[in-house]
Amino acid sequence: MTAAAADLDVVLKALADPNRRLILRAVRSSPRAVGDLAKGLSLSQQVTSHHLRVLREAGLVHAERDGTRHLFALRADTLDVVADFVESFWPKRLAALKSAAEHTARKRRRG
């Protein structure tokens, strides 16, 4: 298995959990502390920390210390491998996106 394929495996496994996706949603707009996430999602501190570790090892979030708190933020570019995977199976979707974009560009040209 190539390194990219291994990354894809790790990323997909990390995404294949509802609580981890909730965490990703929560850190999407701004960095959040573990305790805040746990409280907001009604999860224990330990389970939240565990999921954040899985997400961090997958490269989907990154941590930064702020005193005693650990602020976690989204790393959306890691989703690249997933997007590439989907598009490799579904070029029609990519074509549809391009078509929509080109339509937008055409409209802008006209306007």
Add this chain to the structure above:
Amino acid sequence: MTAAAADLDVVLKALADPNRRLILRAVRSSPRAVGDLAKGLSLSQQVTSHHLRVLREAGLVHAERDGTRHLFALRADTLDVVADFVESFWPKRLAALKSAAEHTARKRRRG
């Protein structure tokens, strides 16, 4: 959890296995029988059948009988929920696609 979220969960769990992704790759171009897939991927018949069931319940493949054989084919449109998920977290990627498409449109306009 909404129905769409449940679908996303099932699809991501189905994709989060290397052998199932290999099976998807194998049925990508044309429908394949269980035995052919098992032989080509060096998997047992039972395990291949099991993975195909998971993929079918996730809506990623569909089956069709051909005599004693069961031909499985890709259902790429099910990957829609995954693409939407990625794009909801990463609008910049969609923007990049649009930018590239617009660039193409501009080039076409010039040419």
Add this chain to the structure above:
DNA sequence: GGTATGTACAAATGGTGGCTTGTGTTTACC
């Protein structure tokens, strides 16, 4: 230094999932 807060680490548990083995079921062919 002592205490409180925020978090990570470790062990144990229950559940889930992948794989094997064995077997039933459907279809085709004689």
Add this chain to the structure above:
DNA sequence: GGTAAACACAAGCCACCATTTGTACATACC
């Protein structure tokens, strides 16, 4: 109807994972 081929279903085993419980570590404040 009997046999063979292709496949699905079921039970058991083992590993992994999510969660809980308990605890250790780091930082801020007094």
